[in-house]
Amino acid sequence: MVTIKEIAAAVGVSSATVSRVLNYDPTLSISTRKRQAIIETAEALNYATPRNRGRAAAQGVGAGQKIALVHFLEPAQELADPYYVGVRLGIESRCQAMKSEIVKVVPTGSPPEAAILEGASGVVAVGHYYGEALEWLRRHSRHLVFADYAPAGDADDSVLSDVAMAMTRLLEAVHRMGYRRIGFIGWIDAFHEPENIHSERRCRTFIDWMVKAGLYDPELCLVERMTPDSGYALTKAMLSKPNPPKVLITCNDNMALGAYRAIQEMGLRIPEDIAVASFNDIPVAQFLGPPLSTVKIPAELIGETAVDLLLERLSGRDVAKKVVLGTEMVWRGSTPQPVDREPGRSMAAREELRSV
Template sequence: MTDVAKAAGVSQSTVSMVLNNASGARLSADTRARVLQEAMALGYRLPHRDPSLPNALAKQQAVIGYLVDEISTSPHPVVSLDGARDAAWEQGCVLQVAVTRSNPEQENATIAAMLNQPGLVGVVYSTIFTRPVEVPEALLARPLVLLNCHDDRRRLPAVVPSEVAGGHAATEYLIAQGHTRIAFINGEPWMEAAQDRLKGYRRALATADLPFDPQLLREGDWMSGSGYEQALALMALPRPPSAIFCANDLMALGALEALKHLGLRVPADVSVIGYDDQEISRHTHPPLTTLVLPNEEMGRTAVELLLSLAAGERLPRALTKIAGPVVVRESVAGPARTAG
């Protein structure tokens, strides 16, 4: 397939779809003809199909299984699913989605049904928040990519957000605006996302030769109420921060409300930056500067890696980290003259 793809000027996934006569692939007749021509020129023996079979039976729809533990309690897994669906369709595959809600019995039954699909290319195994998982053994015999999770030894192909880089980028952006006293309202500390965003925050401070002040680190619970309460506590310090970095947009929303309650202007008196780039961040007052959590790109990447595995390619690394950019809006400015 590598030779055919190179000669035809297409991807290996396209070659696979053409040679397997997968239905649903959005490929032009010219592309199909070119792939078949190059395949025959290179001596590839096309699989024999019984001409007496109805067309619907002669073709086989390529399917990518997508297992996720939950999608209804957060917007993030839905966006990852959208990216995976679009990437699958672009390569002539349909995405078959199953939500298991972490029920082992339901998960095992779902996996058994998926593996019985005649056109199954492989499986994307996803979780709602980043964490280590014990992968069901039945999946290990098929092409498999983990999404937003990883195995304990990090040996299986996995796509995760680059949270350390995200925490670093958000803090670095505040430093670049002139802030030297930057608070961080983090999420629940047992979660990998919170641990890694904190690492990024501390690394950015260290890189800029700014001291880490434990008083400026507060733990929230990802909800707006904790952002509100922790922002009030931070501004009551003898030396309050000139900027607040919140580990998600909901806590940043709470921080904005707390600052408004105190009569402080954002960003004239205090700057605020969030994380996630949820829809609400565009509609706060002022609109919230934040950092993208690249869920859509992660979903797309997981499918692309899965198709590479199915085509027999060897991946250069097991763990793929995806970073998101800072989205500049109106909640960050340079520190007020009176800020410490």
């Protein structure tokens, strides 16, 4: 299928100019002759306009296409994290709706056969990829979309939620509640910046925000390589310190489950002795005692959107696209209600209760 770049080369203009002409941009300053040349060249080469590509997608561009789903987690690891199960289910449901065949590729300790990726119309890669693993995917994929991750730069299609922005909003909210002793537990993103144990986005945002607020205490920011017991072990270590936090933010809901167990074993109450908030909103979060306050990240929609981006590529789009989906803070019983829902108590009173 012809691309905008090929039309631009044929006419002797930039790809941006071609795109603006074909999208009827009224602000573009271009001669009538040049505009006509672009349109006639596009028609002669059977270029599918964005409008026609949308129609084609609606009529089943993905039908019969083979799509490879490359997951960064082993099956047992994925089953332990309902969030990534949701991302995968979103991919699978969209492929099924589009009548696309899906081939799953999971970690086995060595790179998968390159022929699997090369034989697919496109690849959806779930999770984080760095260094050689990232370049390997790029090298062997006809079209590549990242789900729940965006590599550095602007060369790749990707879809994710902005967890850094969500962390900022969460910190602002608990700060308005009057909390000053705010703790964080998370994991080490060893493959991104091995020399920086605090490089994971939520952790980095937590530190930056707390430093700017004049509240950062290194004792209240603990991370380790992720294990099934990380939430439990880190929470127990933090709450054993002389001046523990009054609210604990965990990197995801799985860690919050471990935090709940540690808090209960220590004879503490949630949220009276320590409040808890987290990320992902996995199904079990609403059934904990008390129910967990957490940032809802649209896992299934991330998977669905990744397939949509891939279908756009198959329909002719040649400019990389990054889609950032919104998040929602779901307040439940593990924290007091936000300040604007708690009119009966003054800020001074809240600070006296929570900043000690």
